[in-house]
Amino acid sequence: MKARAWMRTVGFLLRKEFRQVRRDRVMLFQIFAIPLIQLLVLANAATFEIRNTRMHVVDASRSVASRDLARSFAASDYFSIERVSAGMRPADEGLLAGDVSLILHIPTGFERDLARGVPAAVQIVLSATDGAAAGIVAGYARKVVADYGMRTGGPADATAGGTIEIESRGWYNEALDYRQHMVPGILVVLVTIIGTLLTSMNIVREKEIGTLEQLNATPLRRSEFIAGKLLPFWILALLELAFGLVVARLVFDIPMRGSLVLLFGAGGIYLVVALGVGLWISTVAETQQQAMFVTYFFLMINLFMSGLFTPIASMPAWGRIAAEFVPLKHFIDIARSVLIKGAGPEGLAVPLLALAAMGLVVFTVSVRQYSKTAV
Amino acid sequence: MSDVTGALLGFVRKETRHILRDRQTLFVLLMLPLVQVLLFGFVIRTDVENVRVGFVVPASDAATGELIALFRGSDLFTPVGTWPTAAPLPDLFERGAIDQVVMFAPGFADDLGRGGARLFVVTDASDPNTGAAMRTYAESLIREYAGQGAADLTLVSRPGGGPGTLAGTSGIETRVRIRFDPALESRNLFVPGLIALVLTIVSALMTSIAITREKERGTMEVLLVSPLRPWQIIVGKVAPYLVLAFVNVLTALGAAWLAFGVPFRGSVTLLLLESLLFIIVSLALGVFISTRAESQRAAMLAAIAGLLLPSTLLSGMIFPIGSMPGWLRPFTNVVPATWFIEIARGIMLKGVGLAYLWQETLILTLMAVILTTASVRAFDARLS
């Protein structure tokens, strides 16, 4: 009897919210168009792939061998030679100016040393400012040099050790397109941004207009009010997620190896947390400006501590622990596991429970915290 | 003429008073950016460490022992176990308990002695970025071992960090030197980018709200009938936030220096001036948003939803622009943070001056001019 009345009231509130949303064309555009466009464009950006590292060859040797070595680099997909010079000066300039990120310095005695079977030395100078890729680029550069060395014949001295042929495989994700990896994450982030912003602004706006006071003067229950504010945007966010997944499937061909029902179920729980936080922020903020700044802070935490762009394994220990309290972290785990690895609910018990717990806490706190009578 | 200047100064003073009176918001505006820089500066890292590596050794011998010891001795790897077969692997990978596995064939040492052995390295590549790094590091380490031979164990702590050598089979020794950040602390790269991101969004938010708030409250009309010209209204509203934003610059750069030890190799004055230019661009962007937005909510949505991800992903803050497909270049060029990050990294890490950075500075200046003009135009249009 009580539950029926509760649901009926919430139903009225939902009707109101949806009416208002439907009439706000601009907001609708922002909700659906902006994330879509961003998803399509940005998913292509999130990679550390080595691609056409611009390099400068300082060829002091000016020999057949050195030119051969340079050609090996040019032939590689990973490097592109911008300039060749005999001296280091122009190369240094180029590095400083950011025209190149790598210098290959082949010393004068290169060909001679090679011929004599003496270890020849080359130097690679890397600009660290070109991204965390510096470590990987060094590895690739060495590989090119090593391959060149092997082609031109091994050492006369066999006791230096045998060769090791390394065959590398990836577990999951064999030919994975980095975009397929990023798309689910970026989509979720976009949905989170929109959903949280909308909910956090909603209550504060009513506060500022004065309709909130009118509602506070009615016998409306707190839980009815909170639910009536959460549900509409929750539904919209889920719709957006679904819409985004369809696009992701069509444009990026992301795998969908696991159960979509599981994914949306988890998404539903996650959104209760994310939107609930937005809602809670708006109940404590006095102005829209405050609400928005704090919401932005919350979004930043989710963005950078969820392991989406930078690995959690690389965070300091306290960061790794804190990451467990970041809702997005768990949902990204779930999304990636379900879509890419095809994982099932058993394997995801931890993140699912974490999200459910957070959702419960957030909702309870919001309801408790919201006061219809100012003190 | 001085009348109008007087009116403008009075307006600026009034705006400043308003802002100072709202203690709570002031606290948020000054503290949150700093907190973000500090928090994320410590958290955003791509240095791959503690790679959980396992070994499948059907028959252990001297060589397998040595190679495994190499892994153990390296900072990068954390061996998690050795198994005789590959049977436990699928479960371990599925549970995310292991990152990488090196699989030996029986008779590894013998094969080596005979001139050639094979290894399988399987890496969890579900994150292709870290997957590539882990794979490269493992391969480097293994090649290191192959080059040096059994007796000479050179421990690789960070590939490329310091003179590494790859001699032996190839007959060519490759010395690697990393300029501008020999320790390859990813932090030094990310912190300037993080500062740029925080500054740009906070600044844009501040101004976009300031103006739409007047619009919503209806006090805009009052302003428009005052003796102040539209451009003066904009200047008046933006001026106090310029000061606030600059305080943010100082605290953020201070944090970079004190908390993170990011180098400041170039001219600090130049960096501060460029920062000023950058926040002007961001503030102007906020103003421009506010001229188009009808409500505070629309302004905020545009500022956050429109700036957050693009500035994070397209500016080169985390993902190198060089790694992106070519067609994204126009998009990256449009993001103001892209240019400021170039400048900040140039000054802080490379120690270069205006001679190298004049192009980027020019572009930022152009952006400031364009945005300001567009805003004033839009504002004027409102009047008529």
Added chain:
Amino acid sequence: MNAGATGLPTVPEGGEPAIRSRDLTRRFGDFTAVDAVTFEVGVGEVFGFLGANGAGKTTAIRMLTGLLAPTSGEATVAGHDVSAEPEAVKRSIGYMSQRFSLYEDMTPRENIELYGGIYGLPSPVIRDRGARLLERLGLESAAGKRVGSLPLGWKQKLAFSVALLHEPGIVFLDEPTGGVDPITRRQFWEMIYETAADGTTVFVTTHYMDEAEYCDRLSIMVAGRIVALGTPTELRREHGAPSIEDVFVRLARQDASPPAAS
């Protein structure tokens, strides 16, 4: 000065008062917005709460409607204590806030539907009363238009009617006639009379002194304190003034003038 010049609080006729306030006080830090306010309102009365802007009327009404907790003192509305049972109070009253709070981007019908639902009215009742309401106000033609597009006078009458939709025994109106032309104000007061005639108690705050004449009883508030309480006739006689406005001016001046040097 808390009472009429006679020294005794004037009491409404009849039985249990609809609203009773005793030493109701509200402080915000150092500032006392409402200072030990004492009065009673009888069932079916039209009670006016007069005062200048900033005198504390809105704060007082917010306490009586359960929107703001009193710092000290007590008040009962419809038999419920506002501090202990604010939600029970809200079930028994109607409220029209100073800002006419209807949703501007929805139509009158949609606003009616929302508030009807919140007050738990069954759907047929909502439809029925809503239709009658719109008819009485002459708003049928505007039923499909957004409230935001209606002129102020219509919005105000609509807000009043919506506050009464669930037929509460007491209705609180905070500055309902602000910013409207005199003719519309008159029409509004006619609506108030109709409501009171049905037995509803009306508690209305206003800064328009001429509206005082419309009230059964009224109080005048200056700087958070009640400086006059009684029927319009009583007050005019007490202060020997031709209109309530004059009464107010005298009282306000008294309060503003410095205490005589002793």
